[in-house]
């Protein structure tokens with residue numbers, strides 16, 4: 372085990388933790404490793420069983436030899452009557468979950484993946500506010516899974532089909548029956564039609580698998596895609612568009628020497644689950660080290676962190692600033708200038724980069740210490756009629772007094788007798804226990820997440836958007852021994868790029884993180900969970916129910 376001091380120097384996240392246990396748990400090591408993997412590789416090996424051959428070292432591959440692929444836009448196959456309005460017809464799509472093989476890099480053989488519609492990331496949905504659509508999701512996957520299922524996890528017990536899929540539109544204000552409840556999975560040969568009303572502001576949403584107990588494996592296999600909602604407010608702004616608007620889906624994977632996906636396993640073959648999975652190979656739109664030719668002008672990048680557990684901290688190799696104009700649920704009131712942008716799993720950033728001062732340059736998009744991709748800026752000056760106005764879209768802060776209720780919810784680590792992580796819990800309550808969070812439709816609530824663990828958890832609520840109120844440090848030891856919430860700092864306001872509408876919030880270790888949530892949309896059964904997929908699959912997910920008004 373590495374000395375504690377070495378760990379603290381690697382990550383601020385580990386600083387407040389040490390009182391609870393003399394030895395840091397595996398998850399704390401992993402939290403530290405998230406940003407700085409190589410130095411802590413040894414610690415990770417204690418959590419994962421070695422493979423017979425070493426993983427492929429992506430650093431030995433030639434960089435920037437593949438052009439950045441762009442997702443293919445989905446095409447409807449017909450129009451059908453809208454479920455909520457018999458007077459109108461809406462587009463109808465049929466999208467298959469299917470096995471594919473794809474080249475992740477020029478010098479690798481094709482990699483076996485699971486996809487929505489033929490590529491990873493899957494087909495891209497282009498939609499407009501208020502214009503609903505129907506999607507028939509079809510499971511055409513093979514009957515056997517190719518990644519290591521842990522049959523001790525809830526929902527993945529022996530006898531339950533290996534190959535199951537259910538699609539959730541992350542960030543969608545979706546009726547409950549179309550939200551992709553984790554137990555509503557489809558086996559191969561089955562399909563289900565979901566309705567997405569799109570009654571929400573312009574934003575970059577994403578769809579991904581949510582099947583109980585194997586979600587982390589299905590997403591790792593590639594079941595991820597983008598879903599853009601547009602509206603008139605955004606259109607009026609003259610932001611870069613068309614070929615100057617580029618989606619970037621980030622994910623990390625481990626590959627074997629044959630270029631095939633490897634998902635880490637624990638040393639116990641009867642319980643292969645690992646607390647977190649990190650890869651050394653970073654894919655951007657499904658390619659390793661891609662490059663993109665860009666003109667010397669402004670581009671808008673719609674960035675998604677689709678990794679299982681990796682936090683990305685994005686920066687440019689020339690040290691230039693980026694202009695973040697929006698986050699999970701759409702545009703900010705005003706752009707925020709940043710030299711680095713942190714994205715937890717599930718979070719999105721809407722970013723404008725101006726390449727006009729860098730004619731002829733090659734600039735890498737990085738997440739220290741990794742290079743993710745390269746921009747090759749054209750040598751000639753070009754016209755640029757796009758704008759980034761000083762005022763984007765007003766985001767009125769919700770006043771705390773409007774909340775009808777405040778819920779205090781703990782994030783807990785489930786330890787065995789020798790202080791090894793057995794998984795995480797929300798409010799010390801397993802998935803299958805009766806529903807405890809039942810907000811009423813059209814009311815506003817404050818949810819206080821009390822993080823008693825040594826890890827940062829990105830907490831995501833389905834169906835709703837929310838605002839972050841503040842974060843405040845507290846004494847975890849006091850809380851766990853005496854149940855007393857004793858704050859050790861004053862409330863810290865959200866970061867400047869956290870002031871927009873969110874659907875996923877980083878709940879830092881040893882903090883109470885408060886969000887304010889208007890429950891507007893639909894009544895019904897939804898879920899809230901940690902977006903570190905290994906946590907989510909092992910009980911860090913709970914149902915919640917929006918009661919009719």
Ligand SMILES: [Cu+2]
Pocket residue numbers: 795827828829901902903906907911
């Ligand atoms: Cu978590």
